[in-house]
Amino acid sequence: MCDADNTTTKKTIRVATGDRAILPEGAKTIPIYIMGKKYDVPETLTIMKAMEFAGFKFLRGAGCRGGICGACPTVYRMAGDYKLHYGLACQTVVEANMYLAQIPFFPANRAEYNIEEIGGAAEAIHALYPELFRCVACNLCTKACPMDVDVLGYISALKQGNIKKAAQLSFDCIQCGLCASRCMGEIPQYHIAQLARRVYGRYIQPRAEHLAKRVEEIESGKYDAMLQDLSAMSKEELEKCYVEREREPDMTAPGAWQPKETRYL
Amino acid sequence: MKISYYPGCTLKSKAANLEAAAVAALATLGIDVEEIDRWNCCGAVFSLTADDLIHQVGPVRNLVRAKEQGATQLVTLCSMCYNTLARANRIMRDDAVKRDTINRFMDEEIDYAGEVEVVHLLTFLEREVGWQKIREKVKVPLEGLRVAPYYGCTLQRPADVGIEPFGSFHLMTGLLEALGATVTPFAAADTCCGSYQVLNGEAGARSTAAVILDNAAASGAEALATSCPLCEYNLGKQQGRLLEAGQITTAVPTFYFTQLLAVALGVAPESCLFDLNSAASLDLLKTKNCLVAA
Amino acid sequence: MTLTITAQTISITSIEQLNELSGENVKLCMQCATCTGMCPMTAEMDLSPRTVMHLVQFGMLDRLGDSNTCWKCASCHACTVKCPRGIDIAKVMEALRQHVLRTNRNYIEPSALPAERIAELPQIALVAAFRKLTS
Ligand code: SF4
Ligand code: SF4
Ligand code: FES
Numbered sequence: 256m257c258d259a260d261n262t263t264t265k266k267t268i269r270v271a272t273g274d275r276a277i278l279p280e281g282a283k284t285i286p287i288y289i290m291g292k293k294y295d296v297p298e299t300l301t302i303m304k305a306m307e308f309a310g311f312k313f314l315r316g317a318g319c320r321g322g323i324c325g326a327c328p329t330v331y332r333m334a335g336d337y338k339l340h341y342g343l344a345c346q347t348v349v350e351a352n353m354y355l356a357q358i359p360f361f362p363a364n365r366a367e368y369n370i371e372e373i374g375g376a377a378e379a380i381h382a383l384y385p386e387l388f389r390c391v392a393c394n395l396c397t398k399a400c401p402m403d404v405d406v407l408g409y410i411s412a413l414k415q416g417n418i419k420k421a422a423q424l425s426f427d428c429i430q431c432g433l434c435a436s437r438c439m440g441e442i443p444q445y446h447i448a449q450l451a452r453r454v455y456g457r458y459i460q461p462r463a464e465h466l467a468k469r470v471e472e473i474e475s476g477k478y479d480a481m482l483q484d485l486s487a488m489s490k491e492e493l494e495k496c497y498v499e500r501e502r503e504p505d506m507t508a509p510g511a512w513q514p515k516e517t518r519y520l
Numbered sequence: 521m522k523i524s525y526y527p528g529c530t531l532k533s534k535a536a537n538l539e540a541a542a543v544a545a546l547a548t549l550g551i552d553v554e555e556i557d558r559w560n561c562c563g564a565v566f567s568l569t570a571d572d573l574i575h576q577v578g579p580v581r582n583l584v585r586a587k588e589q590g591a592t593q594l595v596t597l598c599s600m601c602y603n604t605l606a607r608a609n610r611i612m613r614d615d616a617v618k619r620d621t622i623n624r625f626m627d628e629e630i631d632y633a634g635e636v637e638v639v640h641l642l643t644f645l646e647r648e649v650g651w652q653k654i655r656e657k658v659k660v661p662l663e664g665l666r667v668a669p670y671y672g673c674t675l676q677r678p679a680d681v682g683i684e685p686f687g688s689f690h691l692m693t694g695l696l697e698a699l700g701a702t703v704t705p706f707a708a709a710d711t712c713c714g715s716y717q718v719l720n721g722e723a724g725a726r727s728t729a730a731v732i733l734d735n736a737a738a739s740g741a742e743a744l745a746t747s748c749p750l751c752e753y754n755l756g757k758q759q760g761r762l763l764e765a766g767q768i769t770t771a772v773p774t775f776y777f778t779q780l781l782a783v784a785l786g787v788a789p790e791s792c793l794f795d796l797n798s799a800a801s802l803d804l805l806k807t808k809n810c811l812v813a814a
Numbered sequence: 815m816t817l818t819i820t821a822q823t824i825s826i827t828s829i830e831q832l833n834e835l836s837g838e839n840v841k842l843c844m845q846c847a848t849c850t851g852m853c854p855m856t857a858e859m860d861l862s863p864r865t866v867m868h869l870v871q872f873g874m875l876d877r878l879g880d881s882n883t884c885w886k887c888a889s890c891h892a893c894t895v896k897c898p899r900g901i902d903i904a905k906v907m908e909a910l911r912q913h914v915l916r917t918n919r920n921y922i923e924p925s926a927l928p929a930e931r932i933a934e935l936p937q938i939a940l941v942a943a944f945r946k947l948t949s
Contacts, residue, residue, distance in 0.1 A: 364925075377533060381940075382929035388940035389924070389948065392560040392578030398628060411560040414937055416533035439574060529937040564941040565889055568908035570837035575945065600938050677891035678902070686895050712854040712890030716942035719935065720922055724858035724886060731854075749936045757934070 285351040288334075296349055302329055303344035306355075316359030322346040325429035328401065330436075331355045341399045341433050361436040363443030368450070375458025377416035384447045387413055389440030396434035396444055402427045406434045406444050413451060421448060422455035481519060522552040523644065524591035526582055528601035529561050535749035535776070537793035538597050542641060542778035544787040549649055549657060556585050556594070564600050565716070566607040573622055579608035580622055584629045586636045593637050595644050597778065599748035603674035606638040606681040640675065640683045642691040642747065642777070651698040659786030661700025665808050667780065668704045668741035668772070669693055670732070672751045673712050686710070692745060692777060699784035706739035708732040713754040729754045730767040737770035743804060745777045752776065756798055773801040786812045819872055828873030835909035842899040843867045849893035849903050858886040863893055863903060870906060875913065884910035885921050889946060908946075915949040922947045 284295040287305060294309035303317060318324035327344035334352035344357060366383040373379040381387060387410065396406035405424050412420035425448035434444040472478070488496065501514045514520075523546075531539040543553050559582050567575035582605060586594040596602040612619050613634025623631045639647075645654065669692035676682040684691055687710070693703045711732050714725025733755060736744050746752050756774035763771060779792045789811050794802040805811050832840055849863040856862055861869070861881045869878050878884075884907045893903040914921070924944060932940065 376933075378933035379929075381937075382932040385924040385927055385932055385940065385944075388937065389944045390561060390578075391563065391574055392581050393574060394577075394581070394626070394628065405558075407560060408558060411529075414529045414561050414941075416529075416937075529941070534936045561937075561941060563945060564938040565945050567945070568889065568902075568905045569835050569912050570905075571835070572912070598938070600942070673888075673890040673892070677895050679895060710892075712888050712892060714854070715888040715890060716939050716946060717855065717858075717886065717888045718939055719927070719931075719943040720885065720947060721858070724855055725888075727857060728854045728888075750938050750942070753936050753939065 285349065287349050287352070288354045290356055291354070298349065298351070300349055301345055302331075302342065302347050302349055302353075302355060303327055305349045306344065306357075316357050317345065320345045323429055325431035326359060328358050328431040328433045328436075329355060330358055330399075330433070339399075341401050343401050343431070346401075358433065358436055361432040363432060363435040363446055365443060365446045366450070370453050370457050373454070375418070375454055377413065377418055380413060380418070380447065380450055380454065381416075383450065384443070386440060386442050387447060390414065390442060391439045393439045395437040395439065399433040399437045400428075401431060401433060402429055404428050404434075409448050409451070410442065410444055413447060418451050418455050419459055421451040422459075425449075425452060478519065521550060521648070522554055523595045524586055524589065524593060525553045525555050526559055526562070526586070526594050526596050526601060526605065527555060528596070528598045530749040531598055534796070535598070535752065537796040538747070538749060538752075538776040538778055541776060541782040541787070541792040542597055544791040545778060545782035545785050548782075548785045548787060549654070551649075553595075556582070556589055556591065559585055562601045562604045562608075564604060566604050573618060573625070576608045576611060576618070576622055577626060579605045580612055580632060581626065581629065583609055583612065583634075583636050583638070584626070584632045587632055588630055591636055593639050593644075595639050595641055597641050597747060597776075599640070599672060599674040599746075600750060602638065602640045602683075603681060607678075609634050609636070609638050610680060640747070642675075642695065643683050645781075646691055646694060651694045654695070654781075654785075655698040658699055658784045660784055660810055660812050662696075662780060662784050662808070662810050663700050664702065665700075665743060665804075665810055666702045666704045666741050667696050667743045667745050667775075668706045668736040668739065669696060669709060669777075670736070670744050670746045670751065670755070671710050672746065672748050673710070673715070674748065676710055695777060695781065696745065699780055701780065701784075704736070704739050704741040706736050706741060708735035711735075713748075713751045715750055715754070718750075718754055718758075725754055726758060726762060726765075726767060729758060730762050733759065733762065733768045733770075733772050736772050737768070741772055743801075744772050744774045745780055746774060747777050752797075756801075759798060759800075771800055773798065773804045775801055783810055783812070788812060817868065817872070817874075823872065823874055823877075825873035825875065828875045829871070830873075831913070832870055832873070832875075832906065832909045835912055836902070836905040838901050838905050838909075840867065840870045840901070840906060842901050843871055844899055846898060848896050848898060852892040852896050853887075854890060854892060855886045855888055859883040863887075863907075866910070867901075867903065867906065870910075878910060879914070883907070885947065887911075889942075911946065915947075918949050920948045924948060 282297045285298045286293050286295050289306060296305040296308050316327055318326035322343050329342050329344045331340050332354045368383055390410050394407045400406050404427050409421040409424040428445050428448055430445050503512045527539055546553055563575055563578040612632055669689050676686050689709055696703045712728060714728040718725035752774055762768045782792050847864040853863050861883045866883050887907040889904050891904045897903055
């Protein structure tokens with residue numbers, strides 16, 4: 256490890272071209288290990304950019320580059336330490352002497368179902384994913400989750416039949432699959448959680464009544480005349496309308512403000 | 521009084537009657553049931569392999585939760601949870617090498633060394649409430665109800681975690697007598713109901729269940745009390761099928777001991793969720809006038 | 815059942831392995847058959863628990879591999895509490911199961927269970943069966 260630190264200072268600075276990261280002049284590089292091979296990369300880069308800097312090209316395993324699509328899960332160890340770390344390549348900044356591997360995909364059983372047919376009982380989820388009952392509460396899933404989701408928590412909730420709790424606990428899941436890659440019970444946690452959220456949304460969460468009412472109003476033609484007026488306007492008229500529109504003042508207490516035009520409320 | 525409580529998965533759905541009746545009954549005794557936060561499945565069965573520690577992690581994690589939340593006692597209702605938690609607890613208390621390995625593996629949790637005592641509700645009732653006090657609080661004595669106290673396996677075996685010695689049935693007997701019921705001892709009180717073998721070719725579990733129910737009926741029992749949702753499944757939920765197949769001839773409606781406790785203490789039957797028992801159970805209590813008047 | 819014991823059938827390694835997995839000393843068994851008398855599942859088993867303990871003492875894992883006895887064991891510990899030699903037979907049964915399960919083989923397949931059965935069974939039945947009968 257110490258050797259590696261010394262070598263970094265001696266390295267000649269390489270400048271990236273094209274769509275790769277550009278190394279700012281004088282920036283420090285650090286050694287990282289990608290699939291076992293050492294590369295010197297600028298210390299300011301994310302793992303994803305560092306890999307591109309090192310010459311890798313992401314055909315799969317990268318998507319949003321914003322930490323939300325779950326395509327770029329990464330597992331790494333720091334030299335000399337037993338501990339496994341997990342992150343998203345597009346979000347995690349490199350550190351010296353990281354041993355990295357990408358796990359863009361991990362095979363996980365995904366049940367087929369028709370959400371309209373399965374009903375809202377936990378037993379339907381149990382029947383589609385009986386492996387749920389193989390959880391040993393090792394908590395490796397929770398430790399692996401780059402989104403800090405309480406994975407064991409939602410798996411426990413599902414075993415107990417508590418769909419609502421599972422849906423809420425798993426809300427931040429981005430389907431990266433790291434939990435499933437670590438599971439002692441060979442459970443596809445994130446697919447089960449997704450099903451739980453779907454069942455929750457379809458069967459358990461109360462419907463928004465105001466939304467149903469508004470849809471009804473629209474369908475009954477309440478806004479047709481208004482739309483016709485608008486589409487008949489010239490561009491200038493439209494602009495004028497827009498600029499002169501009534502606006503709710505910032506920081507108004509909810510319900511305290513009413514527009515003068517109340518025809519469409 | 522307040523108790524820390526570990527429910528277990530089944531008590532949150534299929535055996536919600538075991539829990540609901542207990543909570544209601546304990547409330548009438550002035551005892552607040554405080555469920556521990558963030559518990560997970562205990563694993564239902566204790567791992568019997570000497571070098572297999574990963575299956576101890578589940579139960580131990582719950583004990584860690586209890587310790588973390590300041591509990592010195594953790595009360596359970598389900599016999600299987602009781603057994604698994606109590607046995608894992610003994611490892612953590614008595615086996616320094618295994619304790620160390622498990623604590624190291626669970627590096628995200630505080631260390632645990634068996635500080636919490638795992639207690640089954642039957643033990644708790646005898647020790648902390650007492651049969652005399654329960655007798656005084658009874659509003660609807662279960663007079664004339666002949667109940668067989670069924671222990672199954674996990675309340676008594678193995679000896680180091682048994683709620684009482686193998687072959688003795690004092691706890692449930694004491695409770696049922698305090699409630700005014702007639703206790704019907706029977707030979708199959710500690711015969712296995714077939715347990716999880718019900719998933720592995722139902723026939724085996726059904727025939728052991730038939731032996732137990734037959735024996736209870738032959739001993740004059742008209743009801744059976746248990747504390748295990750799997751026993752209740754094999755002996756209660758499956759009973760209709762056993763009758764239909766002619767494997768038994770007399771019905772013996774099954775109850776959780778907490779349900780009998782609750783109705784005797786005057787808890788409304790709706791709070792005991794009898795709809796999760798077979799219909800015969802509530803009918804029997806009605807015919808025997810064991811329910812509080814609506 | 816007559817047992818023919820030859821240098822080929824007896825395996826010290828297997829005996830040691832079973833002792834290690836179970837934490838018991840299988841040689842303590844004196845073949846009294848108390849275990850068989852206590853066992854609620856014998857009707858389902860092709861070999862009685864006593865016979866299994868007999869074969870175990872010679873480390874005859876191949877012969878035991880053909881038997882359904884350890885898979886029909888309900889881990890009820892009825893044998894354990896009564897064994898006059900103090901052997902925890904339930905642990906020996908588990909060792910026999912683990913001997914197979916540790917090679918990534920299942921005895922029952924969770925995904926082959928009918929949906930109605932899963933929906934009906936209490937969770938502890940599923941958890942327990944998967945722990946005892948799947949790898
Ligand atoms: S729950 Fe699993 S799939 Fe979802 S974000 Fe966490 S590790 Fe990824
Ligand atoms: S990794 Fe798998 S077995 Fe371990 S706690 Fe998570 S779901 Fe359970
Ligand atoms: S690329 Fe989408 S989360 Fe990293």
